[in-house]
Each structure stands twice: as structure tokens, then as C-alpha cells.
Amino acid sequence: MSEQIAVSVNGTRVTVAAGSSVAVAMMIAGASCRTSVSGEPRGPLCGIGICYECRAEVDGVAHRRSCQVACTTGMDIRTDG
Amino acid sequence: MVSARKQFDVLIVGGGPAGIAAAVSAAQSGKRVGIVDDNPALGGQIWRGETAQSNSEAAAWLAKLHAWDVEVCAGTRVFDQPVSGVLRAESGDGTYQIEYGKLILATGARERFLPFPGWTLQNVMGAGALQALVKSGLPVSGKRVAIAGTGPLLLAVAAYLKNDGAKVVAIYEQVSRTALAKFALKVAAQRGKLAQALWLRKELRDIPLITNAWPVAARGNGVVESVVLCRGGKHEEIACDYLACGFHLVPNTELAVLLGCRLQNGYVQVDDFQQTSQPNVFCAGEPTGIGGVELSLIEGQIAGLVAIGKEGEAQSLFSARRKMRSFAEALDRTFALRPELKSLASTGTIVCRCEDVKYGQMTQHRSWRAAKLHTRCGMGPCQGRVCGPATQFLLGWTPESVRPPIFPVALENLISETHEEKEHTFVM
Amino acid sequence: MSAEKYDVVIMGAGIVGAACALECARQKMRVAVVDHDVIGGGATAAGMGHIVVMDDSEAQFALTRYSQQLWQQLRPELPDDVEYTQCGTIWVAADDEEMAEVHRKASYYQRRGVPVQILSAEDLARLEPNLRKGMAGGLLVTEDGVLYPPCAARFLIEQAQALGATVQVGAPVAEIGNGRVRRADGSELSAGVIVNAAGAWAPELTRGISVKKRKGHLVITDRYPGFIQHQLVELGYLKSAHSVSSDSVAFNVQPRRTGQVLIGSSRQYGAEHKEVDHEILGRMLQRAQEYMPRLSQTSAIRVWTGFRAATPDKLPLIGPWGEDSTVFLATGHEGLGITTSLATGRLLADQLSGRASQIAREPYLPSRATTMEHAHV
Numbered sequence: 001m002s003e004q005i006a007v008s009v010n011g012t013r014v015t016v017a018a019g020s021s022v023a024v025a026m027m028i029a030g031a032s033c034r035t036s037v038s039g040e041p042r043g044p045l046c047g048i049g050i051c052y053e054c055r056a057e058v059d060g061v062a063h064r065r066s067c068q069v070a071c072t073t074g075m076d077i078r079t080d081g
Numbered sequence: 082m083v084s085a086r087k088q089f090d091v092l093i094v095g096g097g098p099a100g101i102a103a104a105v106s107a108a109q110s111g112k113r114v115g116i117v118d119d120n121p122a123l124g125g126q127i128w129r130g131e132t133a134q135s136n137s138e139a140a141a142w143l144a145k146l147h148a149w150d151v152e153v154c155a156g157t158r159v160f161d162q163p164v165s166g167v168l169r170a171e172s173g174d175g176t177y178q179i180e181y182g183k184l185i186l187a188t189g190a191r192e193r194f195l196p197f198p199g200w201t202l203q204n205v206m207g208a209g210a211l212q213a214l215v216k217s218g219l220p221v222s223g224k225r226v227a228i229a230g231t232g233p234l235l236l237a238v239a240a241y242l243k244n245d246g247a248k249v250v251a252i253y254e255q256v257s258r259t260a261l262a263k264f265a266l267k268v269a270a271q272r273g274k275l276a277q278a279l280w281l282r283k284e285l286r287d288i289p290l291i292t293n294a295w296p297v298a299a300r301g302n303g304v305v306e307s308v309v310l311c312r313g314g315k316h317e318e319i320a321c322d323y324l325a326c327g328f329h330l331v332p333n334t335e336l337a338v339l340l341g342c343r344l345q346n347g348y349v350q351v352d353d354f355q356q357t358s359q360p361n362v363f364c365a366g367e368p369t370g371i372g373g374v375e376l377s378l379i380e381g382q383i384a385g386l387v388a389i390g391k392e393g394e395a396q397s398l399f400s401a402r403r404k405m406r407s408f409a410e411a412l413d414r415t416f417a418l419r420p421e422l423k424s425l426a427s428t429g430t431i432v433c434r435c436e437d438v439k440y441g442q443m444t445q446h447r448s449w450r451a452a453k454l455h456t457r458c459g460m461g462p463c464q465g466r467v468c469g470p471a472t473q474f475l476l477g478w479t480p481e482s483v484r485p486p487i488f489p490v491a492l493e494n495l496i497s498e499t500h501e502e503k504e505h506t507f508v509m
Numbered sequence: 510m511s512a513e514k515y516d517v518v519i520m521g522a523g524i525v526g527a528a529c530a531l532e533c534a535r536q537k538m539r540v541a542v543v544d545h546d547v548i549g550g551g552a553t554a555a556g557m558g559h560i561v562v563m564d565d566s567e568a569q570f571a572l573t574r575y576s577q578q579l580w581q582q583l584r585p586e587l588p589d590d591v592e593y594t595q596c597g598t599i600w601v602a603a604d605d606e607e608m609a610e611v612h613r614k615a616s617y618y619q620r621r622g623v624p625v626q627i628l629s630a631e632d633l634a635r636l637e638p639n640l641r642k643g644m645a646g647g648l649l650v651t652e653d654g655v656l657y658p659p660c661a662a663r664f665l666i667e668q669a670q671a672l673g674a675t676v677q678v679g680a681p682v683a684e685i686g687n688g689r690v691r692r693a694d695g696s697e698l699s700a701g702v703i704v705n706a707a708g709a710w711a712p713e714l715t716r717g718i719s720v721k722k723r724k725g726h727l728v729i730t731d732r733y734p735g736f737i738q739h740q741l742v743e744l745g746y747l748k749s750a751h752s753v754s755s756d757s758v759a760f761n762v763q764p765r766r767t768g769q770v771l772i773g774s775s776r777q778y779g780a781e782h783k784e785v786d787h788e789i790l791g792r793m794l795q796r797a798q799e800y801m802p803r804l805s806q807t808s809a810i811r812v813w814t815g816f817r818a819a820t821p822d823k824l825p826l827i828g829p830w831g832e833d834s835t836v837f838l839a840t841g842h843e844g845l846g847i848t849t850s851l852a853t854g855r856l857l858a859d860q861l862s863g864r865a866s867q868i869a870r871e872p873y874l875p876s877r878a879t880t881m882e883h884a885h886v
Contacts, residue, residue: 040303052463
């Protein structure tokens with residue numbers, strides 16, 4: 001079993017394998033990454049940093065592409081901003 | 082935030098197979114060679130996560146790269162060329178101003194997405210996307226995955242996911258079985274390796290490959306629960322936890338266009354030496370035509386060799402490239418989109434996902450530009466990379482010219498310090 | 510084949526041409542609008558879209574105020590996608606000298622019935638906490654607003670079409686004059702009056718008019734709802750925008766209804782290429798960061814440029830072009846075309862129909878231009 005690290009998704013503790021992307025942490029937490037302009041919950045589409053569907057707030061910085069950011073211990077991820 | 086300056090004799094943008102091969106070839110000269118890539122690690126999309134596996138082709142190439150003194154800037158994305166010969170790139174901790182003598186564009190490709198009702202539900206994503214997410218830690222063991230769309234990537238993803246414990250329900254490929262069989266024969270004849278990689282892999286043996294079938298709707302409440310497929314003129318609904326759906330690949334040509342490189346049929350135009358229409362700018366791999374890893378490796382090597390003045394050595398690779406290119410052409414022919422897919426989107430289907438612009442809003446306009454101005458399609462942060470290729474297929478629209486920044490960047494990074502003259506004089 | 514016949518053919522489907530078309534159609538004229546590109550594709554698409562009163566001159570005030578009131582009257586009819594928001598403008602004073610300008614401006618507007626509110630340093634910091642600390646104060650002009658210009662132009666065009674106007678987009682024109690419009694493909698339209706509303710490109714159709722291109726850059730961010738609440742303009746803007754000869758930048762930001770922040774502005778003469786100019790873009794953003802340090806970390810998703818149609822006295826040309834009795838001008842609106850489009854349409858239709866105007870039309874007549882000269886070469 002690979003090493004697990006804990007991050008926070010909307011205030012809830014989630015453990016993921018070390019090296020997991022922030023997008024994966026949100027999916028494991030069952031959270032949508034963002035709410036679209038017309039109010040739809042959205043998750044990743046392209047998985048490679050092109051589509052911007054997985055934007056989320058990471059450690060206070062809005063609009064990060066969560067599929068391109070690796071989780072670090074204690075990271076604060078917010079999808080409801 | 083820091084702003085650092087870098088100088089390379091040969092700079093490569095894109096660290097997939099083409100970029101790595103180019104770097105390896107160019108590095109032999111002893112010149113300063115650098116690679117810039119947006120992803121956290123080299124390998125591109127196709128080799129994502131494989132570079133650490135000791136017996137892989139990816140690892141072998143990466144070992145060659147590390148044998149030379151090539152500077153790797155991962156997690157770094159080029160967004161502008163403020164003056165000729167200078168690129169600007171953004172990384173997590175600041176910006177780079179990168180001067181180059183020769184530039185090799187190896188910017189790869191992305192999946193083509195087509196809108197259909199329900200495609201914006203969560204867990205509906207690209208086939209390559211699901212694979213990339215699994216490689217970045219997403220557990221799919223026991224999950225039901227339906228794979229749909231077109232292109233050899235679907236098979237590769239199916240095999241990968243199955244290996245990872247997913248229950249791949251079926252692969253729905255829009256082309257006919259005859260076309261697929263013809264293509265498989267050609268592949269088997271020319272490229273034993275790929276045939277082995279795809280058609281003969283044991284993982285695929287008990288996954289139904291259903292041809293002449295395509296998704297018409299995804300259903301679910303926020304998250305996908307099932308997909309409706311058109312199969313032999315009839316609709317069938319299959320339950321799934323993920324719908325992995327991509328319609329082959331489109332090249333990433335934005336940087337090439339920004340630099341003024343001419344395109345031909347949507348691909349970057351290059352001559353025999355992988356030289357673009359711009360002096361000192363080369364292009365290799367998928368942007369010159371979707372042809373897969375082996376063609377990318379050869380094109381990358383040619384570009385790398387030419388960039389250091391070894392045209393003669395490069396020429397020895399021409400015949401290998403010719404064979405591979407015929408494979409690329411067969412790919413384009415085989416996996417061309419069938420016209421029925423043009424009616425997948427209904428008037429209420431969102432086409433531009435950044436701005437939630439519906440198909441019915443867009444069809445009231447006659448061009449991409451008019452639709453963009455009046456509906457906001459393509460005005461979001463993806464800059465039309467998703468809806469642009471879709472509307473090109475659906476409506477025949479050609480996208481607008483490219484403007485810097487070619488990706489969203491922190492506002493402060495748009496302030497460049499490039500007004501001064503380039504200090505360094507290159508030997509080449 | 511005989512030429513198509515109209516009472517008025519309007520060159521340009523930007524917001525000014527659209528407003529002219531609507532007003533002429535309301536006066537029962539047979540109207541055609543011709544544009545080489547799309548509706549609202551020129552400066553209309555490139556501009557910020559403010560509906561503001563300005564006081565550089567009495568004539569500028571009269572035109573902007575009249576037009577702002579016309580927008581307010583039209584507001585209930587505007588569709589949602591026009592995004593009309595009466596957010597107000599705050600003229601930001603960085604120091605005491607600029608605060609003196611706030612007081613001058615306030616009394617100027619108050620005397621003319623424009624609602625304003627003088628803001629103390631504390632008021633300003635409370636209303637716009639993302640401004641840098643230590644500003645001296647500001648002037649809030651409450652009835653100013655912003656809208657999304659391409660959709661506003663399309664709305665006006667559609668209203669004109671409902672009254673019988675014809676719209677031809679994607680139709681390049683080679684030549685106008687003597688009651689004829691000759692398209693690039695050789696076909697012709699016949700017109701009682703041709704209105705040149707081609708913005709910065711108007712001189713290509715009517716040689717010798719005092720209109721020059723003044724290039725601008727804009728940047729838009731991703732969505733940051735609530736980042737700013739009002740349009741914010743530095744008072745130093747007056748100094749720089751006054752200059753008709755040198756390149757200048759100013760802090761000017763707008764809250765869009767999308768939550769995006771639209772960031773300007775730059776002004777350049779003699780720049781004919783639409784490519785982004787990194788030097789002036791950098792200066793413009795540097796200025797924006799000085800006023801709003803937190804902007805530096807926002808995600809900038811798009812940069813674009815456009816060309817204002819500038820005149821030497823900063824007033825538009827609205828009325829007959831003396832050298833051809835069939836040609837009228839409706840151009841030269843510089844950075845105020847969105848605001849002043851509706852008033853321009855009225856003034857033009859007034860002249861064509863012989864109706865009295867609600868404000869004096871003389872300051873905008875092209876005939877004044879004989880005494881004007883551009884200060885630059």
C-alpha cells in the first residue's frame with residue numbers, strides 16, 4: 001500500500017495516495033470541482049490541464065487547475081468558493 | 082514570485098515522446114538544450130506515469146535524456162512570445178523568460194470532445210482523461226466504465242483501466258467493423274508492435290468492442306448513472322459509474338499559431354526537416370499530424386538533429402518516417418467522424434462549458450466570431466480549446482486567430498521585461 | 510440589375526451604426542446597414558462598455574448626459590444578455606491634489622443635476638476594499654453603468670429590423686458617395702443618404718475626415734465575484750487621456766456581471782497593428798497593480814486590442830460631410846461610443862428628418878472640423 005496523505009476538501013478530511021492530484025482528492029471526497037455559470041456541478045473533463053473544468057481553490061488561490069496540482073499534506077481545497 | 086531568465090541553444094516545448102527524442106538528439110552536440118512542459122513530470126500524455134517503470138520504452142528514452150545535460154522545466158507552461166526568440170512561461174513559483182536559438186514545438190494533442198445531452202455530468206470525461214486521473218491516483222477498482230467515441234486511444238484506455246481493476250462494460254467505437262478490420266490489418270502488416278499493444282492484449286479479450294455505435298445521451302443526477310448508445314439504429318441504455326468518451330485527438334497548435342507558423346488542414350506545416358514556416362522553429366509529433374508514439378519519436382529525432390545542423394544524419398530517418406506517416410494518414414481516414422455525430426447536440430445541449438452556451442444559441446450565428454461576441458462561447462478560461470474543435474466539426478466554423486496569453490496566467494506575469502535587446506548572441 | 514434603393518444606408522453595424530439605424534427606422538425611413546464583418550465586431554466588441562457622464566467640455570457633458578438618460582429610458586426593454594448594470598463610477602483620488610479635482614467635479618455635476626457623492630478615504634476603503642490603502646477619497650457618480658456592447662448593438666439592430674431595416678453583414682464596401690454604395694463585389698446600393706458610421710475605419714470610406722485610430726488594450730480576468738463593486742477610474746486619467754499626442758495608460762477597471770474584472774486602459778496613436786503591444790500592456794497592468802495590488806494574483810484569461818475613432822477635440826462628428834451632400838458622418842466617438850451611441854442616433858435622425866434636437870447639435874457638426882487639426886503627425 002502506498003503512502004497516504006491527508007488533505008481537506010471543503011473542511012472535510014480526505015486521505016489520498018501520496019502523489020494524487022487535487023482533482024482526485026475532490027472526486028474521492030464526492031465533491032464536484034466547481035459549479036458552472038448556470039449552476040451545474042462539474043468534474044474533470046480532459047484530465048490534462050486544458051479544459052479548466054476542474055478549477056478549484058487551493059490554499060486560498062482561486063481557479064487552480066486541480067488535475068495539474070499534486071496534493072500535499074494538509075492542503076486546503078475548496079470547491080464551494 | 083520570481084522571474085528567472087534562461088537561455089538555450091535548442092529549446093523544446095513539450096516533454097512527450099517527440100520532445101524527449103528531440104532533446105536527446107540535440108543534446109549530443111554539447112549545446113545547451115532545455116525542455117519545458119506543463120505537466121508535473123516528463124512523458125506527455127501517452128507516457129504519463131510510465132517513465133518510472135524501469136522496463137518501459139518511456140524509461141529507456143528518459144534514461145537517454147538524463148545521460149545528457151538537458152535542463153528540464155516541468156510544471157511550466159509557455160504563454161507568450163513577446164519578441165522573436167524569447168518565450169515567456171509560467172510555473173508554480175514564478176515566470177521564466179526563455180531565450181532560444183532554435184525552437185522545437187512538440188506540444189502534443191488533446192482529445193476531441195463532442196457535445197451530447199448529459200456530457201456535462203460529472204464522471205463523463207475523456208477516455209485519456211480517465212486514464213490520466215487514474216494515473217494521478219483515482220481508484221477505479223470495481224467501477225463500471227463505459228468507453229465510447231473513436232480512435233485507438235479507446236482500446237489502450239480500456240486495457241489500462243481493466244488492468245487497474247475497473248469493470249470495462251464495453252467499448253463503443255463509431256466506425257464500422259470493416260473499417261476497423263482494414264485498419265487492424267494495415268497495422269499488423271506494418272507495425273507489429275502496435276498491434277500487439279492493442280489488438281492482441283489479453284486485457285481486451287473479454288471486453289465487448291461494439292462498432293457502429295456511439296453515445297447519444299448520458300443520464301444521471303449530477304453524476305453519470307447510465308449512457309444511452311445508438312447501436313445499429315436502435316438505442317440502448319447501459320449503467321455505468323464512468324463514461325470515458327473521446328473522439329480521437331486534435332493537435333495543440335496554439336503556440337505554433339502564435340509564433341506565426343503556417344497550418345495546413347489544421348496541422349502545423351513542416352518540410353522534410355520538420356522546419357515550420359517560421360525560421361528557427363521546428364515542429365514534431367502530433368501537431369504535424371496525429372500519428373502516435375513511434376512517428377513522434379522519429380520526428381522528434383529529426384527535428385533535434387536538424388536543430389544542431391546534422392541534416393545528413395536526419396535524412397537517414399526519412400524512410401522510417403514515411404512509413405509511419407502512411408499510418409498517420411490511415412488513422413485520420415479510419416477514425417474520421419461520421420456525419421450522424423453532427424446531430425448529437427440538441428438545442429439545449431451546452432457546447433461551451435466555460436460559459437454554458439447552448440447549441441441552440443450558437444446556431445443563431447453564422448461564424449465563430451459572431452457567436453463568440455454574442456453568446457460568449459469560447460470566452461472562458463479554456464479559450465475555446467474544447468468548444469472550438471467541436472464547433473469546427475458541428476458547424477464548420479474556423480476559430481479566431483490566437484492572442485497572447487495562450488493560457489490564462491496570473492495577471493502580474495503579463496508584465497514582461499523584454500523590451501531590452503537580447504544580450505546573448507547565439508553561435509547558430 | 511438595378512441597384513437596391515434605400516433612404517439611408519448606414520456603413521457599420523457597430524453600436525453607433527445600430528443606434529443610427531434604429532432612429533432612422535423610427536422616422537419611417539427605408540434603412541439598410543452594411544458591415545464588412547459582424548454586428549458589433551469593431552470598437553464595439555473591443556471597448557469596455559461604460560455608460561458614463563464626462564465633463565471634459567460642455568459639449569461632451571451634454572452629449573454623454575443626454576445619451577445616458579436615453580439608455581436609462583431604454584433599460585426596461587434591454588434583454589438580459591445586454592448586462593446593463595448601474596454600478597456607478599468612482600473617480601479615485603490618490604492624493605489631495607486629486608481630491609481637489611473630486612470637489613470641482615462634484616460641484617460641476619451637482620449644478621447640472623447629476624447625482625454624485627463625495628467619498629472620504631474611509632468611505633472609499635469600505636466600498637472598494639481591494640484598492641490599495643491610503644487613497645485620499647473619491648467621487649461616486651451613481652447613475653453611471655456598464656453593459657455588454659456587442660449584445661447591445663445587436664438589440665438595437667434587431668429593433669431596427671423590426672421596423673423594416675435591412676442588415677447586410679459580411680459585405681465589404683469599396684466606395685461610397687454620390688448616393689451610391691459600391692460593394693467590393695461590384696454590386697451597388699442606392700441611397701438618399703449614406704451614413705459613415707465605420708468608426709476608426711471611417712476615413713477609408715470618406716477621405717480627409719479628422720478621425721485617427723487610437724489603439725487600446727484590455728485584459729479580462731476569470732470570475733471573482735465581488736472583487737470590485739463599481740467602475741473605478743483614476744483621476745490621473747484626466748491628465749493622460751487629455752493628451753492627444755503621446756501614448757498613455759490609466760487605471761480603469763470594471764466589474765462585469767459575470768464576476769470578471771475588466772482592466773484598462775491604454776491609448777496609443779500611430780499604432781495600426783492589432784497585435785498586443787507588450788510594452789504598453791505591461792505599463793497598463795503595472796498601473797492597475799499599483800491601484801489594486803491584489804489584482805496581480807488574479808487569473809488573466811484574455812487580452813485584446815481595439816481602435817477608437819479619435820478626433821482632435823474629443824467630440825464625435827455627427828452630421829453632413831460638406832464635400833458630398835449625400836454623405837453624413839457618425840463617427841469619431843473615441844472611447845465614449847457606447848455611451849453616446851443613442852444620442853448620436855437621435856441627433857442624426859433629427860437632422861435627416863428636420864426635427865428639432867433636444868441638445869444643441871452644432872458642437873458635433875463635421876463642419877467644425879475645418880478648424881481642427883490633429884496635434885500629432
